[in-house]
Amino acid sequence: MIYITGDCHGDYRRFSTDIFPEQKKMTKDDFMIVCGDFGLWDESGEQRYWRKWLSQKQFTTLWVDGNHENYDLLKSYPVEQWSGGNVQVIAPHIIHLMRGQLYDIDGLRFFAFGGAKSHDISGGILEPEDLNFKRKKKVLDHGLEPYRINHLSWWKEEIPDKDEFETGIRNLDQCGWKVDIIVSHCCATSIQKEICGDNCESDILTEYFEMIRSRCDFKKWLFGHYHENRNVGSKFVVLYEQIVRIV
Numbered sequence: 062m063i064y065i066t067g068d069c070h071g072d073y074r075r076f077s078t079d080i081f082p083e084q085k086k087m088t089k090d091d092f093m094i095v096c097g098d099f100g101l102w103d104e105s106g107e108q109r110y111w112r113k114w115l116s117q118k119q120f121t122t123l124w125v126d127g128n129h130e131n132y133d134l135l136k137s138y139p140v141e142q143w144s145g146g147n148v149q150v151i152a153p154h155i156i157h158l159m160r161g162q163l164y165d166i167d168g169l170r171f172f173a174f175g176g177a178k179s180h181d182i183s184g185g186i187l188e189p190e191d192l193n194f195k196r197k198k199k200v201l202d203h204g205l206e207p208y209r210i211n212h213l214s215w216w217k218e219e220i221p222d223k224d225e226f227e228t229g230i231r232n233l234d235q236c237g238w239k240v241d242i243i244v245s246h247c248c249a250t251s252i253q254k255e256i257c258g259d260n261c262e263s264d265i266l267t268e269y270f271e272m273i274r275s276r277c278d279f280k281k282w283l284f285g286h287y288h289e290n291r292n293v294g295s296k297f298v299v300l301y302e303q304i305v306r307i308v
Contacts, residue, residue: 062091063167063307064120065244067285067300070129071100071108073115081304087119089154092166094307096285096300097127097175097246101135101151112152121154123166125175127246127286132218146173146232158244160221161229167308169241172279174229176221177247177286178264184208186215226269233277242307243282249274252297256287281307 064083066075075081076093102108115122126135135157138149146162158164158173165171184206187197201208209215233240247253249270250263263271274282283298290303298305 062087062120063094063169064092064304065094065096065283065300065307066304067096067290067302068098068127068129068288069095069100070098071102071111073100073111075302075304076115076118083306084119089119089121091120093118093120093122093304094158094244094283095122095124096244096283097125097177098129098285099124099126099157101126101130101157103131103134112155116153116155118154121156123156123158125158125173125244125246126160127175128177128179128219130216130219132216133212160225161227161232163232163236163240169308170236170239172229172233172240172243172277174221174225174243174245174270176219176225176245176266178220178266179209179215180261181207182209182215186211189213220264220266221269229269229273233273238276239278241280243273243277243279245270245282245284247286248282248284248297248299252282252293253287255293256289256299261287283307 138151140147140149144164144166146164147159149157151157160174162173184201185208187194187208187210247267250267251271253261253267282296283300285300287299288301289299290301292298
């Protein structure tokens with residue numbers, strides 16, 4: 062069995078048995094996929110508690126990264142092979158699916174590609190080393206504009222780099238641009254426009270996904286990021302709190 066859901070932001074209570082009773086029939090050979098913003102933030106006692114809690118669930122958790130992850134921390138985990146692609150094992154049975162990788166999971170070919178541009182930073186990105194950091198932060202704290210702090214609440218790695226883009230294309234070339242399922246955090250520019258109109262701007266990643274949308278033969282594309290639960294046409298599914306079954 063494979064289930065999939067949207068952004069968690071470090072809150073995994075939707076996987077409690079009361080809310081998700083289907084897990085009673087699952088084993089570690091079954092999977093729950095999180096479409097980005099998994100919530101890898103720090104090594105605090107609270108985060109370690111919830112990772113251990115999630116590790117002990119009946120299923121194995123797979124996730125692509127979003128724009129709310131600690132990429133400095135993520136880099137510290139070694140890369141290894143799993144089901145045909147590169148992964149990082151964050152904790153027992155909690156596996157990060159890396160950008161541009163292909164995986165064979167329960168007989169289905171998955172293409173995974175995380176990342177997204179943060180939209181909630183109209184107040185800007187503060188640098189802790191800035192001599193005026195405290196003053197700027199105080200001003201923003203008294204205003205209404207959301208802001209981020211570099212390496213504390215924002216990382217440039219939220220947007221993929223050239224090597225990651227090229228890895229995705231190379232792997233899709235190798236499989237003839239034919240997959241069963243695509244899992245990402247944000248989506249193609251045209252699909253994003255259907256979801257939020259002109260409120261979301263296109264960027265290098267949504268345009269990359271637009272290229273994949275036009276070239277790739279796929280059955281379903283599932284993603285998070287937009288805090289909605291609905292189908293967009295016949296092939297695209299945006300998820301937030303909802304949990305749906307793939308197979």
